[in-house]
Amino acid sequence: EAQVTQNPRYLITVTGKKLTVTCSQNMNHEYMSWYRQDPGLGLRQIYYSMNVEVTDKGDVPEGYKVSRKEKRNFPLILESPSPNQTSLYFCASSDGLAGGPSITGELFFGEGSRLTVL
Amino acid sequence: AQSVTQPDIHITVSEGASLELRCNYSYGATPYLFWYVQSPGQGLQLLLKYFSGDTLVQGIKGFEAEFKRSQSSFNLRKPSVHWSDAAEYFCAVLGGSEKLVFGKGTKLTVNP
Numbered sequence: 122e123a124q125v126t127q128n129p130r131y132l133i134t135v136t137g138k139k140l141t142v143t144c145s146q147n148m149n150h151e152y153m154s155w156y157r158q159d160p161g162l163g164l165r166q167i168y169y170s171m172n173v174e175v176t177d178k179g180d181v182p183e184g185y186k187v188s189r190k191e192k193r194n195f196p197l198i199l200e201s202p203s204p205n206q207t208s209l210y211f212c213a214s215s216d217g218l219a220g221g222p223s224i225t226g227e228l229f230f231g232e233g234s235r236l237t238v239l
Numbered sequence: 240a241q242s243v244t245q246p247d248i249h250i251t252v253s254e255g256a257s258l259e260l261r262c263n264y265s266y267g268a269t270p271y272l273f274w275y276v277q278s279p280g281q282g283l284q285l286l287l288k289y290f291s292g293d294t295l296v297q298g299i300k301g302f303e304a305e306f307k308r309s310q311s312s313f314n315l316r317k318p319s320v321h322w323s324d325a326a327e328y329f330c331a332v333l334g335g336s337e338k339l340v341f342g343k344g345t346k347l348t349v350n351p
Contacts, residue, residue, distance in 0.1 A: 125282075154339075161248075163329065163343035164283075179338070211282055226271060226290065228339065230282030 123148050127212050127231035134202055135239050142197045142234050144212030152215040153195040154179070154228070155187065157208040164211065170195055202238040210234045241266040241332045243342035251348040252320050260315040260345050262304075262330030271333040272313040274304055277344075278326045286328075289313060300324070325349045 125146045134140055146153065154169035156179075166179030170189040184206055186198040195214075199206060213228040242265040252258055264270055271290050275283040287298025294306040304315045313330060330342040 156341075161343065164341040166338065166340075169338065213282075226273070226288050226333075227285045228275075228283070230284070232280075232282050 123229065125212055125214055125229050125231040127210075127234045129234060130232065131235050133237045133239065136203055137201050140199050140202060140236075142199075142210060142212075142236070144195045144197065144231060145193050146195075146212075146214040146229070147193065148214060148216070148229065149192065150214035150216050150229070151192070152217055153189065154213050154215075155185070155195070155197050156211045156213065157181065158211060158233075159208050167197065167210075199236075202236075204238050206236065207238050208236060210236060241270060241340050243330050243332050243340055245328075245330055245342035245345050247345045248343070249346045249348070251350060253350045254322050255319050258315075258317045258320045258324070258347070260328050260330075260347070262313045262315065262342060263311050264313060264330070264332040265311065266332055269308070272304075272306060273331040273333070273339070274298065274302070274313070274315050275329045275331060275341075276300075276326050277329065283329060286315070320347075320349055322349050322351065 128143050151172045155167040156164040158164050165181045167185050168187040170176045211233050212231045215228045244263045246261050273288045274286040277283045286302050287296050289296050289306045297303050302317050327344045327346045329344045331339050333339045
């Protein structure tokens with residue numbers, strides 16, 4: 122089954138304690154992205170990656186790091202979490218958002234990771 | 240940079256009634272446009288997309304959307320809403336780079 126898997130799904134942590142949210146996709150997609158969702162703000166992109174070893178900042182990258190060492194994995198790292206990073210996080214992947222007829226343009230989303238930073 | 244506006248934060252309709260969710264975008268050239276749906280506790284799922292060609296696009300679950308360049312709009316429609324359509328709906332625009340920008344969403348409530 123084609124899927125994007127995020128872990129953990131729920132996490133409560135304290136300020137300053139480093140954490141990693143993992144994301145893995147089994148569709149051989151080149152494009153992967155992280156979003157955070159906050160009430161009234163919709164989805165905002167944190168980082169994205171167009172291929173292995175290629176990452177770029179989205180709209181709200183401050184306080185986050187990512188890496189893309191393998192095609193299937195795209196972990197999100199919070200080196201020193203703060204309460205304003207309390208949010209619902211989504212990882213997504215795609216075979217490409219635009220391009221030729223073989224590109225679906227569809228983003229496949231994980232089920233989300235709800236993070237609370239105390 | 241591209242942007243998306245969904246003017247309605249919350250819409251309530253009766254089951255069986257027609258539905259139209261509004262989306263306006265800002266982008267200099269012809270954009271790629273998408274509608275996604277998020278059911279409670281779930282990730283987002285693609286409903287439909289517009290890349291080029293016919294400006295009326297059909298999607299899953301009986302939804303359709305019409306691209307109107309003159310109005311910079313991509314409104315989502317459904318002729319008869321079902322209770323299972325209650326969800327949050329997001330319009331998104333892709334312009335230029337591989338960066339998808341989402342609107343803030345419209346929450347749909349369906350009354351029996």
